[in-house]
Amino acid sequence: MIEAKNLSKRYGDALAVDDVSFHCEPGTVTGFLGPNGAGKSTTMRMVCGLTRPTTGSAAVTGVPYHRLPNPGREVGVLLDASAMHDGRTGRETLALSTRTMGIGDDRVEEMLRAVELDGPPARRRVRGYSLGMRQRLGIAHALLGDPRVLILDEPANGLDPEGIAWMRGLLRDFADRGGTVLLSSHLLREVEAVADRIIVIGGGRLVASGRTDELLAASGVLVRALDPAALEAALTASGIAYTASGAGAVIADADAESVGWAAAGAGVVLLELRPADSMGLEAMFFQLTSGATTEDPTELEAAR
């Protein structure tokens, strides 16, 4: 499991991460969402002991990361797939880490096969790899030590749709076998399909966290009527808040039954009534993060 307690990181005047707390349980996939520059990577580096928090602390499997005797065997980390030595082959990149961890070289071949980089690609230098190949090598690297915890920063970057589906299956399977997964993304759709829980960060602050289905439910229902004006009047009359969603549809901040009753009471004919799902969560994500992102992320980068 992963636990972050009141993590903050200040770079000069800029507060990159501001009092962020969360925990990730075994058996779950936690999606760590936020726009670029929101503080996701800084938070993950603090969890992995690469960045010293200004205040607060983090623990992985119950102890601070730097106290893990052989971290590679307990935590699989992929923070940046482009941070590999260009001049080493894919196989050599993995072999160096198996040597460090003290596990056999047959694990290297096994993982190269698992990410389909065995054969000729394994003998090529990483310089010649595409971003997708580097990302797959990075995932293989994270799984090398057969860890119980995975910490992945934007692992879907550069993967093709097939690769993304494969990774989702892999993470789901990993969690179902009792593993703990924390993966970050700036794209909601990437995360919602696989994450049991979602943490949203914006401008360095935690803006929402909870079970994915609860966050989805909280985003209301999408409803479309034959007469949009009559529907809006009916919703207003029943005290249901709503926002326009284009194509004559609105997203109502209530459950389907309440909306149905309100429409029936006013004799409004409904054409569509369903959970707003990703669209609603996307609106929420955008709203939450745009509200909290007060600092220009590029300024934050420059302040490092």
Added chain:
Amino acid sequence: MTATAYAPARAATRSVRRRPSLARLTLVELRKMTDTRAGFWLLLVIAVVAVGMVVIQLVTGDPAGRSLAAIFGGTLVPAGVLLPVLGILSATGEFSQRTALTTFTLVPVRARTVAAKLAASVLLALALTVVCLAASAVGNLLVGTAVEGNGSWSIGAAALGTGALYEVIVVVTGVGFGMLLMNTPLAIVASFVLPTIWGVLTAFVSAIRPVASWLDSSGTLGPLTSGHLTGEGWAKIAATVAVWAALPLAAGCVRLARREIS
């Protein structure tokens, strides 16, 4: 790519709770220093320089000076010229190639990685000394047959020891500069230029000479390769090592411990 394509390797759970030993980390660092093109060619060039110096000594200079000890002593300084680069690359490569991200997530106690890099560099310096000795021995075989010369095989253990110490000091200086500056070109330039400027100042400004000569590395370390060492000579070596190797290394360790790895 299937989700179940990787099977857990839990059979080897013994290594989960055990810290990688320093010996293991040193072997990994040695491998890192030799598994890239840059590392491989650098080692090869250093070895070629050592062999080349033997050849040069066989065809030039005073034949009476051609003995194993003299030839060996003549290889040490030229072979060591590129040795700081080896130490620098070991330290700075982690940052120029950003492999530090992997290195320090696998070995979070950063001082252990520094210790392993130092150990690996020292081992390579010792290996270079052996190459110098072997090349000198082959050269000395030719003395008296193919070329004229003294050809004496006598060489003291002290000469071998101080020769090895010279190479070790040189490579550790490189690691120190690399750790301190964490930037390959800057570290290479600084490690060559700063001692040179110091040497020039020592030579031309007589007022500072009595003090400055203690830190003029080309002057103070030279006796290690020629074997003419006095008590004051050793003290000057200690002062040189303290300022040019130990100080950058210590400051570099502090910097690395505080630094954010990204």
